Amino acid sequence: MSMQSHLAELEKRHQALQEEINDCLAHPAVDDLKIVELKRKKLAVKEEIERLRHSASASVH
Secondary structure, three states, rough: OOHHHHHHHHHHHHHHHHHHHHHHOOOOOOOOOHHHHHOOOOOHHHHHHHHHHHHHHHOOO
């Protein structure tokens, strides 16, 4: 898998997690711990995206 396709998949996953968080927030009966876990996953994906972008730009320079 190329770096660009991997980044695209991570960005899709990040967006999907945001949509899932929004859905959970729209339903007050959802467990707060689930929302926290989704936010942690979203942050981990974001950090991975940033790490890959940084390593890609470092290798270009």
